[in-house]
Amino acid sequence: MSKPRVRPRTKKERGRLAALPTNMSEFSSRNNALSGISGDQRRAIQELVELLNQHNLAELEVERGGFRVRVRRETGAAPIAATAWEHVPAAQEAPAESPSVSVSSDTSGMVTITSPIVGTFYRSPSPDADPYVDEGDLVKKGQVLCIVEAMKLMNEIESEVDGRIVKIMAESTKPVEYGQPLFLIDPAPTS
Amino acid sequence: MSKPRVRPRTKKERGRLAALPTNMSEFSSRNNALSGISGDQRRAIQELVELLNQHNLAELEVERGGFRVRVRRETGAAPIAATAWEHVPAAQEAPAESPSVSVSSDTSGMVTITSPIVGTFYRSPSPDADPYVDEGDLVKKGQVLCIVEAMKLMNEIESEVDGRIVKIMAESTKPVEYGQPLFLIDPAPTS
């Protein structure tokens, strides 16, 4: 899948920088990985196990067209939970296996636009200007949604799809990391 | 439960002492649990088990067209297997939960006489003498079964039950440790 296009611009303004929150990523379902099951049950189980390990789950059960798989791990073995190391990112909310894929469909068909770079998120071209988009707005593919400033360069992030902004997931003037969700877009708005 | 009585005697003779074997327990096969299933199914289970081992899972269950497989691993057993530390007692084959109980019934109603002390096992009172008992012999409660020599003292080990010697589980002149099985006795011999 393609990445959102990044168009660098000259710096207009910089917001106040704050420390990144310790956990910025969002869990994105990979259930579609199982949609291709045609009878190759071994591969499906393999994927489930990988999911279990990656996301450090205790148990996983899938039933699809008469094919049911349940994978469970002993709670004691759940290795990355609750440790003396101070900052534990919640393992269940780890990013998807390929977060370089910045547009991903979730179960309800939404499209998430994630940040392709590390920088500071701005909803408008300047402090006095109106935001590029608001929740509820209809957007066109290629339309600028926001700016992520990095190294004094303003990078415009464009929409990859036509649709409606369902949710703005980052706060203006706050830092964003690579792969952090910025917008949730419904590509087939009913109204 | 009571322990076998130990009666110290004066030293008569000492055998040659050898190092204790590093692993004193016996592996018991459970492969026959898989008999009566198809080759494909056997292979599927094999794969499940491999997945379980590879990923260190506790349980794995698969159901497909009336064929349901659930593979589960014992909690405590998994982590102690296969380590760089040289001598790994197989955890599954650890001694009974209360090895201070030296007489224990197994599933088939047998009674195991274990060594209540550390020492050297002798089947006969002297090298030239006949063994106290042989496999197949009928024994009475209180009858001397063997000697365990410790610190130059000969300790007679007596039977706690009436019955028939099914198996002699230690080798004469060899060291035995606390709790080590010496005799298997059938307390209700049919003949």
Place this chain on the structure above:
Amino acid sequence: MFKKILVANRGEIALRVIRACKELGIKTVAIHSDVDVNSLHVRAADEHVCVGPADDALSYRNIPNVLSAAEVTGADAIHPGYGFLSENAHFAEVCESIGIKFIGPTSENIAMVGDKAKARDIMARQGIPVLPGSPGELRSESDALDAARKIGFPVIIKASAGGGGRGMRVVNKEDELVRAFQAAQAEAKSTFGHEGVYLERYFLEPRHIEVQVLADERGRVVSLGERDCSIQRRYQKLVEETPSPAVDDRLRRVMGRVAVEAVRAVHYRNAGTVEFLLDKDQRFYFMEVNARIQVEHPVTEMVTGIDLIKEQIRIAAGFPLAYRQQDIRLTGHSFECRINAECPEKFTPCPGLVTRYLPPGGLGVRVDSAMESQSPVVPHYDSMIAKLITHGQNREEAMARMRRALDEFVIDGIKTTIPLHRRIFNDAEFQKGRISTGFLERFLANQAG
């Protein structure tokens, strides 16, 4: 050198001794009770023998079974570790009599220093400063009164056969003395089987300073610096360090010399520790000799570079000390935290399954432990499950390293004293080295209040 050593202990100290043996090319025999069959010390050894059930009186302290295990495996020496049979003069004597070398002091050494009142008298006669106290055991109430009046209150009554804080009573005023004397006698009788008690001046906030010594079989003795073990809770040490913030080079030389004199006075052999009480005016008083390797020996190893367990083994094998006093160099600073399986607030033991275990690593961090993921902490034995030791170029670095190592240490599934250690190492008074045997109680009271 020995061919095979039986390690008559469990847990971290058994593993510690096995590690030293491996590095010396000596075969090892582990003993274990049946609940310890899967322990790391058992798996680390070349051979292992089950010597009894969980109850240590029937297994680790079962002299016939331990000796039989040595006999059937052909071990030519026994290392007792600490606790269990380590200070049992009878056991050491039996070992000697059957030709198995006991790696430690002689049975006479153990018996002599085990009688605290007698040891104190011997030291006093040698001109070694002892706490002002009664000459030997108190025979009567009037004896006790006479002694207390001469010394001045407060005084402390101790059991001759005591240890670990048991059988001790502090008496602040004369009219409390008789009752305390009677109670102490009764407690000594019931706890140690010997009612003898003696009396010493009681200091309110002294430091517990001990000097490590090594004495070879030819009677050559060296001292290896002191350890400050003032962080104690009910006479149980929790944090140890070397050098002591209260001991300067001059005092170290003096205390070292006195410690050497003390062990020479009793013809002591092998590794030992001479315990002193240090008051606020830098005056020190002999308390007792510990006739064993101690839990806190690693901090001395960190600053001297000397492996004390290997030295114990070499000395027992008849080798002369490879060091003279002037060869001993102390470098940097070292701390040890005892990680106990205890509720850190109330110190109640907390046995259970360690579901996840990851020791800290990196420069200047040492962990002595027989724990691992999925290890059970059984309720039958001492609650200490790990020793976390750090070394740094100075006290500040060793402390900073301990703080970060405590943060890293992962022991899931049970409660441990790690949170308490974190708080101690963040305490301003502790950081300044202003500690005494009263520190921890006051610290805990402040934390609670």
Place this chain on the structure above:
Amino acid sequence: MFKKILVANRGEIALRVIRACKELGIKTVAIHSDVDVNSLHVRAADEHVCVGPADDALSYRNIPNVLSAAEVTGADAIHPGYGFLSENAHFAEVCESIGIKFIGPTSENIAMVGDKAKARDIMARQGIPVLPGSPGELRSESDALDAARKIGFPVIIKASAGGGGRGMRVVNKEDELVRAFQAAQAEAKSTFGHEGVYLERYFLEPRHIEVQVLADERGRVVSLGERDCSIQRRYQKLVEETPSPAVDDRLRRVMGRVAVEAVRAVHYRNAGTVEFLLDKDQRFYFMEVNARIQVEHPVTEMVTGIDLIKEQIRIAAGFPLAYRQQDIRLTGHSFECRINAECPEKFTPCPGLVTRYLPPGGLGVRVDSAMESQSPVVPHYDSMIAKLITHGQNREEAMARMRRALDEFVIDGIKTTIPLHRRIFNDAEFQKGRISTGFLERFLANQAG
């Protein structure tokens, strides 16, 4: 001192730097690719920023994202570790230009010592012994022939911009030279983007000896002893030790002095390593300067007691060196084994899930690793997953300790080089210190045959 340091690396070295920062009271920012989100270095840091996908060109070596991460977190310095951006002069320059301190040498230092042929010429002009070789890059085939005839065969052709053994060709006879020269140029061009090559005398079984130096911002320099890194496979180091069995006190002083001259000649700053080739007649030749902290730095820390990462940070913060040359004391002996996730026979990488991880412990054992039970070893990065370091009073003790520590190390689920290390440490020639850069290949051939 810095308030917050961004650690631009992953794995054990990122954790190593974070540990040093914690002990200095400096806040840390970890960066990570998305596959590393649950790594120990990420959890150990105060903050963390995802800088890209698994491909390190797009994450750990993504200069805009790494610098943005420093900017948005307010870090005032960046520690690059080794590899990735550590020897990228452009990155160091950009850091300097935007006021974020690069903890390491200056961008000029990196550029200068990165051009190996030029660096060699600078050293030769300073009177530092260099391998007999061509003066600068070879311009033509006849240039190469002239140089080779003057030096005498065998010779080795090296890429000016090369490293890690790539772009090197050994030429034994004159009639092989032209073809090798052309091939080396082509390989240099395709691998490093610069076709420049130079030529040196080739020694059959030399030792790889390197000297650790520290230079502060005022130009004061100290040397911290040498490391013998002769145990290599295809120029990849596997075992390192200090001191070298081939270097005595006199040679150490001479090499240390030459190393200090070498880094002074290029006005070098911060920690660096001067690599020498040592022949059988104890003659040594300058090879290159490594402008970074090296993988094997711990062995130097073990014998000097100096925390090299902390020194890097202090120097970068402008503090003068706290040591003069005469303050540096080398105590005992230290080894490092690189534990790689590789099949120990064929050295093919072996990524996978580490199902169980238990590092060895006890006296004189150090483990630098970011592994834990249930850690994935991802296939995208270097296969080194742990460094096992031992220290002992002498080479024998350090070796014995390494053997027992290798026996203890539990890494289940993947294959590692631990079994190979065990065999090396049991090899009689290795034990005698008879090693050279040819040791491992011969050893592996013998093992196979």
